Amino acid sequence: MSDINRRFFLRVTGAGLAAGAVPGALKASTNPELYLPNKGDCIAISSGNGVEAVARARKLVMEENMRPVSAAVRGVAIVEADPNDLSVGYGGLPNELGVVQLDSACMDGPTHNAGSVASMEDIMHPAQVAELVMDHTDHVNLVGPGARQFALDYGFKAENLLTDRAREIWLKWRSKRSDDDRLWPLGDTVPADPALADEPRPWGTIHCSVLAPDGNLGCCTTTSGLAFKIPGRIGDSPLIGCGLYCDNGVGSAGATGRGEAAILSGGSWLIVERMRAGDTPEEACLFALRRVAEQAERSAKWQPALWKDGSPNFGLTFYAVRKDGLYGSANMRGSAWFAIADEKGARKEACAVAFK
Ligand code: ASP
DSSP: OOHHHHHHHHHHHOTTTTTTOSTTOOOOOOOGGGSOOOOSOOEEEEEGGGHHHHHHHHHHHHHHOOOHHHHHHHHHHHHHTOTTOTTSSTTOOOOTTSOOOEEEEEEETTTTEEEEEEEEOSOSOHHHHHHHHHHHOSOSEEEHHHHHHHHHHTTOOOOOOOOHHHHHHHHHHHHHOOTTGGGTTTTOBOOOSTTTTTSBSOOOOEEEEEEOTTSOEEEEEEEOOSTTOOTTOOOSTTSBTTTEEEETTTEEEEEEEOHHHHHHHTHHHHHHHHHHTTOOHHHHHHHHHHHHHHHHHHGGGTSOOBOTTSOBSSOEEEEEEETTSOEEEEEEESOOEEEEEETTEEEEEEOEEEEO
16 A cells, blocks of 8 residues: 555544544544434425426436436436527527537535536536546546547537527627626626527526435536636536535535626535534525625625625525425525425425525
């Protein structure tokens, strides 16, 4: 055994502790309060665009005994393949050069392992590639051409993900863009598709967290990211702790909306830690949104991202499920919906709101 491996072995197994051979080594916590009891149902929660996704994820867990992370990945595949969802996978809005670049990550509770791909082109199901990164490499993040090649190596086919509809919206956006366009989110509009006219530059993503009846957790987030982004920009969705996070002893969480805010706050990690400390999922999501709002206020000098009442002028929504089966979601401002599947079926429920 090499010296490094030996030290790792001692740390993980505690084999050195008895002999006092590893001064300062941490002991794993045995506090039972950190590990919530599970009540035996399967709960799948997602962003509002995921009613079918949560239904599929729950079915896969209940009927095929699939692990939660894989069920989440297969649930969101419905949205990745949907040309009508302008925010995820095939049909997602492209970057400023008209190229669709996808971000995704997944995380497995029982192994506390994760995989992600970022800024990946031509592959319709980035969440499935992220799952392969998790299962077949000792890396967590693959980016750009490396991620694409990895997907091709595993048999994914390269295809054009830019639909005619997304291309038309991009062309209209390009014809109207102004010199200060990169100053998003201030005043940026996409006066393009009738469905998007006068709306702020659109976001969209799907996050899905799944709790299995045995108490295991897993999650996944997948997106085409911010529409018309600078090529190479990655959001929170492929970043562990930001667009998703789970801890098998506590719960799972994820985000959609302004990725930069979920990154700067470590939003999903924060929610799981709040749940560990005793918050309900909804309380934890609201806590994280308030933290984001405070941080946005601090950054207001260089990015005046605030409404007159002091709340951030960007969208952000968090979703969470706790190991004991409680679930919840909160939106930064105004009404929003999340999708949930449990023993009562798959449906939408209203998110709590941080700023009315
Ligand atoms: N969070 C995603 C990103 O920033 C976009 C979204 O959820 O709308 O890339």
